[in-house]
Amino acid sequence: MNRWNVIAPDLGLAAAITQKIDTKTKPLGALGQLETLVHRIALVQQTLTPALHRPHVVVFAADHGIAQSGVSQYPPEVTHQMVRNFAQGGAAINVFCRQNGLDLTIVDAGVRGSFADLASVRNEKIAEGTQNFAHFPAMTTAQCTEALERGARLADELHASGCNVLGVGEMGIGNTSSAAVLMHRLTDQPLAACVGRGTGLDEAGLTRKLAILTNAVDAYPTVGSNPLTALATFGGFEIAQMCGALLRAAEHRMLLLIDGFIATAALLVAARLAPNVLAYCVFCHESGEQGHRVLLAELGGEPLLRLGLRLGEGTGCALAYPLVQAAVNFLNEMASFASAGVSDDSAT
Ligand SMILES: Cc1cc2ncn([C@H]3O[C@H](COP(=O)(O)O)[C@@H](O)[C@H]3O)c2cc1C
Numbered sequence: 004m005n006r007w008n009v010i011a012p013d014l015g016l017a018a019a020i021t022q023k024i025d026t027k028t029k030p031l032g033a034l035g036q037l038e039t040l041v042h043r044i045a046l047v048q049q050t051l052t053p054a055l056h057r058p059h060v061v062v063f064a065a066d067h068g069i070a071q072s073g074v075s076q077y078p079p080e081v082t083h084q085m086v087r088n089f090a091q092g093g094a095a096i097n098v099f100c101r102q103n104g105l106d107l108t109i110v111d112a113g114v115r116g117s118f119a120d121l122a123s124v125r126n127e128k129i130a131e132g133t134q135n136f137a138h139f140p141a142m143t144t145a146q147c148t149e150a151l152e153r154g155a156r157l158a159d160e161l162h163a164s165g166c167n168v169l170g171v172g173e174m175g176i177g178n179t180s181s182a183a184v185l186m187h188r189l190t191d192q193p194l195a196a197c198v199g200r201g202t203g204l205d206e207a208g209l210t211r212k213l214a215i216l217t218n219a220v221d222a223y224p225t226v227g228s229n230p231l232t233a234l235a236t237f238g239g240f241e242i243a244q245m246c247g248a249l250l251r252a253a254e255h256r257m258l259l260l261i262d263g264f265i266a267t268a269a270l271l272v273a274a275r276l277a278p279n280v281l282a283y284c285v286f287c288h289e290s291g292e293q294g295h296r297v298l299l300a301e302l303g304g305e306p307l308l309r310l311g312l313r314l315g316e317g318t319g320c321a322l323a324y325p326l327v328q329a330a331v332n333f334l335n336e337m338a339s340f341a342s343a344g345v346s347d348d349s350a351t
C-alpha cells in the first residue's frame with residue numbers, strides 16, 4: 004500500500020515574495036505570468052532566492068492493451084520503436100532537452116519487447132503492456148501499487164542526486180484513451196469531452212474511439228471515482244509510474260513540470276490521492292488534444308504556452324523550461340527601485 008505525505012508549502016513567506024517581486028524595476032505586475040510562476044517556485048523552495056538544480060525530464064514508456072482495439076492512428080509497435088529512437092537521441096524530446104540543458108532519462112515502464120541491448124533505457128518493466136480494458140482491467144492492484152512505487156523510487160534517486168526540478172513525459176500508443184477515461188472517472192466531465200484525436204484520428208476514427216471507450220467504461224459499472232481503482236482499471240504502467248514519481252517528488256518539495264494531456268491525467272490521479280501536489284506544479288502548456296483545456300481548468304492550472312503541441316514525451320516541459328529559468332532569474336538578478344535609484348510611482 005502506497006502512502007503519500009505531500010505537505011502544502013508554508014504560506015508564511017508569501018507576502019515577502021510578493022514584496023520582492025513588486026519592488027523590481029518594472030511597472031507593478033508587468034512580468035505577468037512570470038510573476039505568478041516565480042511566486043510559486045519561491046513558495047515551493049521556501050526561499051526568496053530560488054535556484055534550479057539539475058533539471059530532469061523522465062519519459063515513461065509502456066504499451067496499452069486498448070491499442071489492440073484500434074483507438075490510435077498509429078500501430079502499437081511504435082511504442083517500442085520510439086523507445087529505441089529516444090535511446091539514439093533522435094526524438095523531439097531529445098532535441099529540446101539538449102537545446103535547453105535538461106537531463107533526460109528513458110524508462111521502460113512496461114513496453115512489449117526487450118531493451119537489454121540499450122544501456123540508456125532504464126528497466127522498470129511491470130509487464131509486457133497492460134491488458135485491454137475493453138475486456139479486462141488494465142492491471143492488477145499489485146501491479147498498480149508496484150508501478151506507483153517504482154516511479155516514487157526514481158524520484159527519490161533524482162532528489163538524492165541533487166535534482167530539484169522534475170518534468171514528466173510519456174510514450175505509449177493508445178494512452179490518450181487511458182487518460183481520457185481516467186479524466187472521465189475522476190471528474191464530472193462526460194466521456195465525449197475527454198476523448199480526442201490523439202495522434203491524429205479523423206472524424207470517423209474519433210467517433211469509433213468514443214464508441215469503444217464508452218462500451219469499455221460501461222463494462223465496469225462498479226468502478227467509481229476511487230483514484231487507485233480507476234488507475235488500475237483504465238491506466239497504463241507509464242501513467243502509474245508518472246503518478247508515483249510526481250507524488251514522491253512533491254514530498255521532496257521538488258518543482259514539477261507538467262506536460263500535456265496524458266501527464267496531466269497522471270497528475271489528476273496524484274491530486275485525488277494527495278491534493279497538495281498541485282502546489283508544486285508548473286503547467287507547461289495547453290495541448291491541442293481536446294480535453295486538455297478542460298482538464299487544466301479542473302486542476303486550476305494556468306498553462307505557460309499554447310503552441311498547439313499534441314506530442315507528449317515531455318516536450319512541453321523542455322520547451323517551457325527557459326521561461327521557468329527566466330522567472331527565477333528576474334527575481335534573483337533584477338535591480339529593485341531602491342538599488343537602481345528608479346522612482347517608484349506606484350508607491351506614492
Ligand atoms: C511516432 C510517434 C511519436 C510519439 N511521441 C509521442 N507520441 C504520443 O502519441 C501517443 C498517444 O496518442 P494515441 O492515444 O492516439 O496513440 C503516445 O505515445 C504519446 O506519447 C507519439 C506518437 C507517435 C505515432
Ligand SMILES: O=C(O)c1cccnc1
Pocket residue numbers: 179201202262263264265266290291292295312313314315316
Ligand atoms: O497532450 C499530449 O500529451 C498528447 C496529445 C496527443 C498525443 N500524444 C500526447
